[in-house]
Amino acid sequence: MIIEPVDCVVKAPVSLQIGDSIRPGVYVIDINFPNGQAVKIQEIQFKNYYTAFLTVRVLKMEDPGHDSTVKWVTALRDLQLMPNPHSEAGSQDYFAVHKHQMLVEMNDVSTIRLILRQPSAAWLNFTIDEIKIYKCLKEESEIDVPNWLSNLTPVEESSDLQGLPDPENVSSSIQQMWALTEIMQSNRTTVSIGRFDVKGCYEINLLSYS
Amino acid sequence: VMDEGAGLSLAIAQVVRRLKATRLHSQLEREAKVSVPPRRAAAPHRAAPRRSSLTRSPCWERKLQNAVYRELHVLPPPGHPAASPEHAKEPLAYMREAQAGWERRILKSLNSMSTELGVPLARKRPAPEQKELSNKWNEMGTDEPGHLYLQGGRVHPVLCSSQVLISLRNPNHDRSEEVGAQSQWGLIQVPLNVQDVAQMREAFADLALNIGQLGIDDHTHVPAGMELSDFLFHQHFYTLTTQDSAAAQQYSRQGCPTGLRAELWALILNSTNEPEDILNYDQLKAGVIQYDLLVDNLIYKDVKLTASNDDYYFVFEDFLYQVLLCFSRDTTVLEHFSYNSATPPKSYIQGKAGEEDYVVVYPPNGVIPFHGFSMYVAPLCFLYNEPCKLYSVFKEMYIRYFFRLHSISSSPSGIVSLCLQFERLLQTHLPQLFYHLREIGAQPLRIAFKWMVRAFSGYLSTDQLLLLWDRILGYDSLEIVAVLAAAVFAFRAENLMEVTSLSSAEAVLADLSTLKVMPLLQIFLFATVI
Structure with missing residues (x-):
């Protein structure tokens, strides 16, 4: 099951700096949802590029009944993306911030503001890329048993089923067959048989550069 | 920062998927079928509880544990989706x-x-040649590969040079000003995380002065009333009877007793020697006999230039050919490229260039042997005298550790990190020595690089090398290699302070065969005030 990320507009990073310092240590990235819609957020995914700390603030509708009350709240404070801001670990890793990690309920969010901080002067630039926002799904869908199978519950015995096998037996044996095929499918492995030739041939002249 | 539960279940799924492809899985299944009456075996939901009672039998449970333990060690944790x-x-x-x-x-x-040379990368040997090779399989080293193989003289070994690492730069790293003054001293200019001395002391706590080490304290008495070597012998012997891979690994941090080392290493690496392994090895051997590869010549050349010239290892020449040639044909080695920064070379079958169906990896295992490669195998020849056993231990060592010594990566056991670790340790312990060597144009890494690339194989005496490799296995990391390299410099510091050129510095450090590894490591890590 593939869940598509929500459409959103990621604005260009804005730097915060005082005076004429050479490089900013803070960037702010705003994310809007099209048509001013408010979203219930499940997860924010991104790829880091030399950001050491991430703070997330969200613009939430406080009381959905009255449309006027919107308020900025901090959903995540200084999540450390790089264990040591001066060295590489975490610098280009993928991250996902799940709603459980947030300080507030991520309902009715209309804007997300990502505040990126990098205290180390070792890096020329920092940002985060490949930002993807995922919505909460309505419900956990159940996919265990196909519908037709769960409908095979024994019906009350009726007279015109004379001579046919017991439906309970049929249903249980079908269930068994189904379970067996499931097992066979999940057992499919990728074991190689160790051959390196193609159709009995491994004569090679040059290596390809691509 | 993935949801922890999700991360765990991903890891479990990964391990289960991989174990299903193993022999152990089919063995367990076969065993289950024997112990479950046939009618019930058809119903999988009934077989399941049976299977758990099967794994409760100590032998199978242990085998399963060891297999899971291996997967957890070899595979990186599943990455972000x-x-x-x-x-x-x-x-x-x-x-x-x-x-x-x-x-x-x-x-x-x-x-x-x-x-x-006018020689293809791979060709099928004509039948008479196949027969000849097969007849002299056990004495490949005895005669110069006459008409069978190329003259070694024209084959240049592929060198693994420190130059590539020295020129590594992070394009996002600011070098315009004195940001990391320390890093400007050494040759490695990438800002990787390496552990400082305090972190090292914690990571290698079991090497501390108060813990008995084979290689130093062999004859000191332990509380049990016997000598340490005897005590550890008993302890290890017990581990071997219980076949516990994790325990063996833990104990090997104190060193393995010589008589048990072969079995202990095989247990740590979960390299079981079963009939299937022998079949497998024979299949690889058939691959060698069937096809002649250009990389075979690199292997010949390398063995001739390194192991055959070595006082300890020249006797193993034939073993080395067998193992290395089989290794180059082993397609299961390709799996390790999922966590190795290297990518196996690609080619097309002759006359089929560009056709997707005819893409092949060259050599079949994807690893091009470089100069010194055979030294990864040579010390193992002291431990295993069956080629098949030797082969499987070497392969496991390679896909766990040695590949990191010649691919460029940010892994803490990767060669880049080891070089940086070595430079940092030396800078912290002996700043004057580092400065002096740098001033006379003898950057320490220029000397230590060759030691680290081979994990000291061929430089130390064999008994000392094996004690070092015990710790590589015990700590599941190559970082100890960088520590030893720095410790060697510290040990010869007085002499090095007097040299005035790179060549005289090299002369001071030319012979490491008299060094005792464990005292050097212990003193460097725990008995030096910084």
Whole structure:
């Protein structure tokens, strides 16, 4: 099951700096949802590029009944993306911030503001890329048993089923067959048989550069 | 920062998927079928509880535990779902590019070697040649590969040079000002995380002065009333009877007793020697006999230049050929490229260039042997006298550790980190020595690089080398190699302070065969005030 990320507009990073310092240590990235819609957020995914700390603030509708009350709240404070801001670990890793990690309920969010901080002067630039926002799904869908199978519950015995096998037996044996095929499918492995030739041939002249 | 439960279940799924492809899985299944009456065996939901009672039998449970333990060690934890396979190999883009550039150079040199010599990269041997090779399988080293193989003279070994690592740069790293003054001292200019002395002391706590080490304290008495070597012998012997891979690994941090080392290493690496392994080895051998590869000549050349000239290892020449030639045909080695920053070279079957169905990896295991490669196998020849057993232990050592010594990556056990670790340790412990050597143009890394690339194989005496490798296995990391390199400099510091050129510094450090590894490591890590 593939869940598509929500459409959103990621604005260009804005730097915060005082005076004429050479490089900013803070960037702010705003994310809007099209048509001013408010979203219930499940997860924010991104790829880091030399950001050491991430703070997330969200613009939430406080009381959905009255449309006027919107308020900025901090959903995540200084999540450390790089264990040591001066060295590489975490610098280009993928991250996902799940709603459980947030300080507030991520309902009715209309804007997300990502505040990126990098205290180390070792890096020329920092940002985060490949930002993807995922919505909460309505419900956990159940996919265990196909519908037709769960409908095979024994019906009350009726007279015109004379001579046919017991439906309970049929249903249980079908269930068994189904379970067996499931097992066979999940057992499919990728074991190689160790051959390196193609159709009995491994004569090679040059290596390809691509 | 993935949801922890999700991360765990991903890891479990990964291990289960991999175990299903193993022999152990089919063995367990076969065993289950025997112990479950046939009618019930048809119903999988009934077989399941049976299977758990099966794993409760100590032997199978242990085997399963060891197999899971192996998977957890070999595989990196499953990456973020959004990350590409490329990212799983190496997260830093500039490292990947450097590795790719390095590979291109190797490909070019192999291609031009093939063109210059007029020899294809791979060809099928004619039947008489196959027969001849098969007859002299056990004495491949005795006669110079006459008409069978090329004259070694024209084959240039592929060198693994420190130059590539020295020129590594992070394009996003500011070098304009004195940001990391310390890093400007050494040759490695990438800002990787390496552990400082305090962190090292914690990580290698079991090497502390108060813990008995084989290689120093062999004859000191332990509370049990016997000598340490005897005590550890008993302890290890017990581990072997219980076949507990994790315990064996833990104990090997104190060193393995000589008589049990072979079995202990095999247990740590979960390299079981079963009939199937022998079949497998025979299949690889058939691959060698059937096809002649240009890389075989690199292997010959390498063995002749290194192991055959070594006082300890020359006797193993034939073993080395057998193991290395079989290794080059082993397609199961390809699996390790999912977590190695290197990518196996590709080619097309002759006359089928560009056709997707005819893409092959060259050599079949994807690893082009470089100069000194045979030294990874040579010390193991002291432990295993069956080629098949030797082979499986070497392969496991390679896909766990040795590949990191010649691919450019940010892994803490990777060669880049080891070089940086070595420089940092030396800078912290002996700043004056580092400064002096740097001033006379003898950058310490220029001398230590060759030791680390071979994990000291061929430099130390064998007993000492094996004590070092005990710790590599015990700590599941190559970092100890960098510590030893720095410790060697510290040990010879007085002499080094007097030298005035690179060549005289090299002369001071030319012979390491008299060094005792364990005292050097212990003193360097725990008995030096910084």
